[in-house]
Amino acid sequence: MSDSARIAELEAELAALRAKYDAPAVSPLAPEAGFPDLPIIGGVTFSAASAGVKYQGRDDVMLAKCVAGSAVAGVFTRSATRSAPVLDCQAKLSAGTMADKPLFILVNSGNSNAFTGAGGRASVDAICTAVADIGATDIANVFSASTGVIGEPLPHDRIVSSIQGLHDRLDAGAAAAAAAAIMTTDTFAKGAAQSLEIAGTPVHIAGFAKGSGMIAPDMATMLVYIFSDVAIDPTVLQAMVSDLNAGSFNAITVDSDTSTSDSLMVVATGAAGNAKITDLNSPEATQFATALRAVMLDLAHLVVRDGEGATKFLTVNVRGAADDASAKKIALSIANSPLVKTAMAGEDPNWGRVVMAVGKSGEPADRDRLSIWFGDILVADQGWVSPDYSEDLGADYMRNADLSITADLGIGDGKSTVWTCDLTHQYITINADYRS
């Protein structure tokens, strides 16, 4: 071989190794269409700015303003070490907002203001006071969130300095910029929307989310903001959001690790002018909940599709379990198993690892009633490999980017669905190769 041929060969080998191991610029599971065109939500405006909290050359703070009279609901991390802004939001939601004044949400990326002692509380107060002053509202109506590194004091002065500019530029069409400003290790901005008619009145829902690592369910979520022009009672909205959260954001996991900052907030301005929804069991509430669920599920799935290092989107269905709670524990045991997740990454139809994950869950199971499917392919039937299954069939299926595993325990009616991604070299590259 000539020297130049050898050089070309070595360079190709190096490029192949780097493609395999380096963190991707954009997740291969990102939607091809990019960020969606979100509908304008009457009564809501957004802006974004570069405050230089940590990142340079990009927006890292966003402000949203919702008109006076908006209903607000929220779900937050149950972490025992939750951040200062999470504690503040929870306190404000329990105390109730002031209906005659506008409501603001301010979010920064780059620093989570978590585990920052008394200074963390002071930072939240400084930011919320500045927003209340500039926005002519009460501090009870100002919600904040911070996402990024844990344990470093938040340089809140930089954020406070940016608030006047943010307020001056508030714009109904700036949701995409707001969604981009709250990203951390995200490789794409995540948005979703639904439109519906309630008794002839057009109603819109639009939301965005950030999240990529430190994502696990059963505590709460990541950062998610959803806005609607629907008229709805705040108590009804809170009940609806808490209920829908269980089957959407609380049913995803990237790495079984739970953030100290997870927050989901839903604001409804009432600008649509529908007859106010005041009964959770009314047909109108059900109609709105169905659309809201679709937005929440879309955003939850997008977070998984941007899971750190993800190359596969995996739906885990468990049925036939003792009850729904048991089914969810089994589904999470499968979805969080490093051996199941690495098998998916390696396109290895290693159903033995699914058996292991069912077995380790600690939930009622009978080995000889357990059946497992990859997609529609019956792999294991009642305690042993299915006679119709072949390794080639399984290996072919594994080449898809979207995969599903179904486990039927065969002992009851409990069922649950959980979404996750695979565990790849890129996850390690993102979390071990760079100092954070």
Add this chain to the structure above:
Amino acid sequence: MSDSARIAELEAELAALRAKYDAPAVSPLAPEAGFPDLPIIGGVTFSAASAGVKYQGRDDVMLAKCVAGSAVAGVFTRSATRSAPVLDCQAKLSAGTMADKPLFILVNSGNSNAFTGAGGRASVDAICTAVADIGATDIANVFSASTGVIGEPLPHDRIVSSIQGLHDRLDAGAAAAAAAAIMTTDTFAKGAAQSLEIAGTPVHIAGFAKGSGMIAPDMATMLVYIFSDVAIDPTVLQAMVSDLNAGSFNAITVDSDTSTSDSLMVVATGAAGNAKITDLNSPEATQFATALRAVMLDLAHLVVRDGEGATKFLTVNVRGAADDASAKKIALSIANSPLVKTAMAGEDPNWGRVVMAVGKSGEPADRDRLSIWFGDILVADQGWVSPDYSEDLGADYMRNADLSITADLGIGDGKSTVWTCDLTHQYITINADYRS
């Protein structure tokens, strides 16, 4: 640059990438001294053979024989999908062995005989019957174990064919060969020993273990066989082993995944001739338990040191928790967190991830009373970074191969210690890059 210099540069770059990502031939945490010289245990002989269950060109089956009258104790996986040999061992231990006949343990690697339906049970019976026939004992005294791939029928005929040869070659000095025969993804054979005197009588303990992946505590262990010449009542031995297991094998985790085959068996032949230990609370029992604990802990730590892809050995101490059980859950939450484990791999003193793992455990914690140490370095004190801590101090410490994290919850007297390893590219290489 000349072509030859460029070729040398590219080759060096490729070699560096391969060293980083490829699975190591031997764990960098393996003991430098290699497999220890285990003492001869009176009344116990071993042999190993190549039966060709799956691996070629290496031993994959081992037989141990213990004299009539030996006391035997065992602890097994609590997985709901445990293997056929585990179910058989558990049944035989509850039924009791026959004291007037010798006792055998047969173990194969390469196939776990788990999730193999009725055929799995038949394989165990075929193997145990053959051992009982050739070894002139009762089937009640024959214990077996299988480790390797899940869900494939065990080719038990190959094992049965090897039994006569194994029996013919039984040898008191062959423990090292037996330890090597049961390895799967292990990169080194693991042995440990202790000698002591009980009332002037020399007593010996020697054991070996296999285990590298699918290692998680709170269910049971991996494959561990420990032999002693001590005279001890079987009931006392079982109580002692179950108790010691909680603080040794049940306090380690490699990847939070629990094997379907985990088995720990301890056999005591009585050949030492000490006055038989019949009281768990006697000084002699305490003396023996201390030595047995040392062997169990050594083996448990060796399993972690051979954790798939491990480059760091991590001791997680939790104290000041609500109670010991709570401390153990918090310690496991830290030890199993992918973000903590990748931080260790990256030598990143990212104590924020430890805070996160404490917070997600679901256990009682007060953010403002939490303190964290890396080794002896106080990192976080009562809810915020310690004024004496510097990132350089933490980064220097992280370069050690053996690391410790201590978390003091500051709310009670509960304490627990758990051992684990880091999560590296090599773990992904071992579990995703090769089809298993």
